[in-house]
Amino acid sequence: MDHVSVLKSDVEKLLDLKKGEIVVDATLGLGGHAMMLLKNIGKTGKLVAFEQDERNLKEAKKRIKEFAKGETKNVFYISDNFRYLKKRITEIGIKKIDAILFDLGLSSPHIDDSNRGFSFLNDGPLDMRFDERNSLTAEVVVNEWKEEDLARIFYEYGEEKYARKIAREICSHRKTEKFTSTLQLATFIEVAVCGGVGKKWREKIHPATRVFQALRIAVNDELKALSDALDQAAEMLNIGGRIAVISYHSLEDRIVKQFFKKLEQPQVSMQESIYRNHGDSIFEPITRKPVVPTDEEIAQNRRSRSAKLRVYKKVRELPQS
């Protein structure tokens, strides 16, 4: 399937980049948004692109090179997690940025390639690492983590109401048989929740969907990485600079919403916070409500159906801590 970037024209309009600006694409993926950003900043601007998946990074570089007709001196690729935003950007001599985009989560190759272990539509190893240089895989989590830790991540990261039951049954089963494949785990969960394979489940989604989401978040430490990166992005933006975040589930969206709420209304119970600044907003929302894809976009790209775009503008410097 060809790769389609989500809410691309909305991001373009709301980030409102000018020629010569410095923009960060924190989640390069296959480079769809990045090419649009590059077009908007022109040859005098700079694009810094993070991607922790080496395969995607390689493919994106190829596409961007073709798009820019080989003129990519103003593009800086960083093969790392965006949680190291400040350190890695400062290393290349950039102190402040004008805009940053986060388009969170998976890209289509992650889902389409069953060997990556993100999907249970086709069988694959229990992997789920974005960055294959890391050692923690879903197989390690499922077979080695304590029952209470499994129950906690299924509940917190998957919002799974049968978290305890599923964790208990996994821990009992793994004493005799290890979990090694996505289909094996998905079928096991289906039986644990519904009492049998193919028995009707009440919700629209497969009973293993939430557990798979939880495992992916745990393997990649996604929520902590996002919080860390938002902190650094808020600090690195110039006054007037913008941040756009596209999230795909409520946990990510909540982190983004709450983070900026603190910076929009810093006087609200901020006694102990480093952001305390006597009530002046540090960020203002450009989008009061999240922007969501049109029915037409969803029809063309099903993955966009859960997307929410929020954009904020920095209006004041953060107080020194």
Ligand SMILES: C[S@@+](CC[C@H](N)C(=O)[O-])C[C@H]1O[C@@H](n2cnc3c(N)ncnc32)[C@H](O)[C@@H]1O
């Ligand atoms: C939704 S895709 C981005 C698609 C991209 N905007 C495009 O138009 O092609 C998300 C990408 O971000 C990467 N990613 C996710 N979390 C990351 C993180 N913490 N650090 C760096 N890259 C990350 C994933 O590997 C994936 O390739």
